[in-house]
Amino acid sequence: xxxxxxxxxxxxxxxxxxxxxxxxxxxxxxxxxxxxxxxxxxxxxxxxxxxxxxxxxxxxxxxxxxxxxxxxxxxxxxxxxxxxxxxxxxxxxxxxxxxxxxxxxxxxxxxxxxxxxxxxxxxxxxxxxxxxxxxxxxxxxxxxxxxxxxxxxxxxxxxxxxxxxxxxxxxxxxxxxxxxxxxxxxxxxxxxxxxxxxxxxxxxxxxxxxxxxxxxxxxxxxxxxxxxxxxxxxxxxxxxxxxxxxxxxxxxxxxxxxxxxxxxxx
Amino acid sequence: xxxxxxxxxxxxxxxxxxxxxxxxxxxxxxxxxxxxxxxxxxxxxxxxxxxxxxxxxxxxxxxxxxxxxxxxxxxxxxxxxxxxxxxxxxxxxxxxxxxxxxxxxxxxxxxxxxxxxxxxxxxxxxxxxxxxxxxxxxxxxxxxxxxxxxxxxxxxxxxxxxxxxxxxxxxxxxxxxxxxxxxxxxxxxxxxxxxxxxxxxxxxxxxxxxxxxxxxxxxxxxxxxxxxxxxxxxxxxxxxxxxxxxxxxxxxxxxxxxxxxxxxxxxxxxxxxxxxxxxxxxxxxxxxxxxxxxxxxxxxxxxxxxxxxxxxxx
Numbered sequence: 001x002x003x004x005x006x007x008x009x010x011x012x013x014x015x016x017x018x019x020x021x022x023x024x025x026x027x028x029x030x031x032x033x034x035x036x037x038x039x040x041x042x043x044x045x046x047x048x049x050x051x052x053x054x055x056x057x058x059x060x061x062x063x064x065x066x067x068x069x070x071x072x073x074x075x076x077x078x079x080x081x082x083x084x085x086x087x088x089x090x091x092x093x094x095x096x097x098x099x100x101x102x103x104x105x106x107x108x109x110x111x112x113x114x115x116x117x118x119x120x121x122x123x124x125x126x127x128x129x130x131x132x133x134x135x136x137x138x139x140x141x142x143x144x145x146x147x148x149x150x151x152x153x154x155x156x157x158x159x160x161x162x163x164x165x166x167x168x169x170x171x172x173x174x175x176x177x178x179x180x181x182x183x184x185x186x187x188x189x190x191x192x193x194x195x196x197x198x199x200x201x202x203x204x205x206x207x208x209x210x211x212x213x214x215x216x217x218x219x220x221x222x223x224x225x226x227x228x229x230x231x232x233x234x235x236x237x238x239x240x241x242x243x244x245x246x247x248x249x250x251x252x253x254x255x256x257x258x259x260x261x262x263x264x265x266x
Numbered sequence: 267x268x269x270x271x272x273x274x275x276x277x278x279x280x281x282x283x284x285x286x287x288x289x290x291x292x293x294x295x296x297x298x299x300x301x302x303x304x305x306x307x308x309x310x311x312x313x314x315x316x317x318x319x320x321x322x323x324x325x326x327x328x329x330x331x332x333x334x335x336x337x338x339x340x341x342x343x344x345x346x347x348x349x350x351x352x353x354x355x356x357x358x359x360x361x362x363x364x365x366x367x368x369x370x371x372x373x374x375x376x377x378x379x380x381x382x383x384x385x386x387x388x389x390x391x392x393x394x395x396x397x398x399x400x401x402x403x404x405x406x407x408x409x410x411x412x413x414x415x416x417x418x419x420x421x422x423x424x425x426x427x428x429x430x431x432x433x434x435x436x437x438x439x440x441x442x443x444x445x446x447x448x449x450x451x452x453x454x455x456x457x458x459x460x461x462x463x464x465x466x467x468x469x470x471x472x473x474x475x476x477x478x479x480x481x482x483x484x485x486x487x488x489x490x491x492x493x494x495x496x497x498x499x500x501x502x503x504x505x506x507x508x509x510x511x512x513x514x515x516x517x518x519x520x521x522x523x524x525x526x527x528x529x530x531x532x533x534x535x536x537x538x539x540x541x542x543x544x545x546x547x548x549x550x551x552x553x554x555x556x557x558x559x560x561x562x563x564x565x566x567x568x569x570x571x572x573x574x575x576x577x578x579x580x
Contacts, residue, residue, distance in 0.1 A: 081478030108463070
């Protein structure tokens, strides 16, 4: 049962320069190989900041973060990128690019400074595309992809890094049902089949509850609840954090949230 | 492969034309023994290739650094600083073969240092947006001072200054070529080595860092190397516009955006373009000479308009 501890964040706090209160305070998160964790919470609750602190883009003001037992600052960015792959919420391509080339960017941490791409890099790109069911998109230009295809390509780029930890920051925003489900199934499959630790930041409370092993619920940068979906997603907690009346029903052994109409509670 | 061959041929052709053509007619048979060729045209052709290459390379790198396809080597205030230095030297009657280049170089370095300092947000991080604003502001201030000095100077000086501002390679000698050959390799190597991480930077800062790029050191290295290259180019040849803007875009159309091929291609094509432009500047109104910056602008602007149309159409 003791799968390898890949990410260990303990009691971190962080405050952005020029702001009056903490974006994060006292947040902990531990991810082992094969875990699928969901981080949920209202807008501005510190979900993305948690990723920044966990992977060393910013240094915590309190608490510690460790990747494979070492703080991110002790890793070079290249070495860290071989362990942790991230699909950031936002990015924009300055120049037009084809799918295969953008996935090849994921090989950067494996390439030497001057060296050309090797056969193993090209193989890793094909594997990553295949795993994301994006092989047939390989020769397309990025700007011709639909939103759902584009997200799968970005996941493929993170997989091309051959990481142990995969972080997905709201990958399903703006996607339709099928593409949403596709992404969650893909992430779950990577955790189960390849032993990746997967952390998904999402606004889909119900999908998080259906797919994740554990859910971390944040509000105003503070942890409200952390544990199996059934423990975290109680009516009282969800109503308080999201400031809306809800009902919680069980489906397939997992809690599912149903938002209520105002003034028409059953 | 054929593209590289074509580019190599273009460079060779530009070089050959620069050596063959000129206001003085020199028969082919006497080419090797001619003093004009050996001590004027040859060093000038070599210098044009090197300076044009530096501008192309610096332009391509800076466009990726500030994430703005309209960036060119002079966007960041260097031309303003160099002009101010040169004009000061002319106004103060500083003489000697190296007075003007040195003054321009010092001016460009001063502008670079000032822009760099202003671009450091909170004294730590180099923010490309702030960098552009700082560059424009420093450039505007320097050109205001330059104009003030020019408006107070005598007519003969005015003409010299004005010609210098539009660039020219007439000062080329083997000494200049030697200095450039000693100076260029380091910044050129730094920029070429930044090719892969520059690919990542095109995605934005945060995605680039997650993919393994050390964004902060990368930005400093690229900014300093590109600026040092541009400062040297402007010192030996004045302000030559459009090479650093047009060439990288044309190369992107041919080679795609990947900097591992884009950067060397921009160097070669920049050199070829400037050599051709300089030959044109020498022979178009012979025996007089046009500032080469005027030729690159006259050729570059229509070319740029065509490229913009193609770009916005697709």
